[in-house]
Amino acid sequence: MTSSVVVLVAQQVALGLGFVGVVGGFWHIMPIAGIAILVGTGLGVAVHSAGYIRVEEEDAQATQGAEQPPQP
DSSP, X not given: OOHHXXXXXXXHHHHHHHHHHHHHHHHHHOHHHHHHHHHHHHHXXXXXXXXXXXXXXXXXXXXXXXXXXXXX
């Protein structure tokens, strides 16, 4: 495994653990607040993923129509 893959995995794990900590903190204050954070994050991830997929599809379509660079 290359170091960039290890860094990417570590970043994702850190983000997930941070999320667990935030939800846990709100859950101990008031369970409905923890549920609201869970639902809000779920919706946010869904919206972000939909936007990301749309941008990637548009990028793929744009690259197919682009001119190919000259071969040396």
